[in-house]
Amino acid sequence: MGLFGKKKEEKVAPACACNGNAPEVEANSMEEGCNCNSSETTETCCGETITGICCMKVLGSGCKSCHELFENTQKAVSDMGLSVEVEYVTDMEKVVSYGVMSTPALVVNDKVVSMGKVLKPVDVEKLLHKLGF
Numbered sequence: 001m002g003l004f005g006k007k008k009e010e011k012v013a014p015a016c017a018c019n020g021n022a023p024e025v026e027a028n029s030m031e032e033g034c035n036c037n038s039s040e041t042t043e044t045c046c047g048e049t050i051t052g053i054c055c056m057k058v059l060g061s062g063c064k065s066c067h068e069l070f071e072n073t074q075k076a077v078s079d080m081g082l083s084v085e086v087e088y089v090t091d092m093e094k095v096v097s098y099g100v101m102s103t104p105a106l107v108v109n110d111k112v113v114s115m116g117k118v119l120k121p122v123d124v125e126k127l128l129h130k131l132g133f
Contacts, residue, residue, distance in 0.1 A: 053133050057087045057107040059095040065118045066090075066104040073106060076124035082133075108133075 058073055060066025070088045077086055102116035113127060
């Protein structure tokens, strides 16, 4: 909550090279490992419509819990037969750029979907299904 009881809006910086300015970015200028112009969700990133999961990240400090979420997310992705690589981000500057103050955190298509919990593989699958994937 912000001052005077108003809900404070949090801004999340995109992690891909387009930084939200998709029209000025060519596909080859995206970060390595970013599939933002793939055809896998019903959202847009880098000026392209995507119909699935373009990128997943586990944000953390490198602790046991963060590493466990990373492994569980990889297992869930594998079990679901998805062809997306899960990135493990330990650079605290990047973690904070997502507005995350409690780790581990799970990011799907550059949106934080879970914070402060070690999800089991089945929980990650349920979350992805709930998100429509």
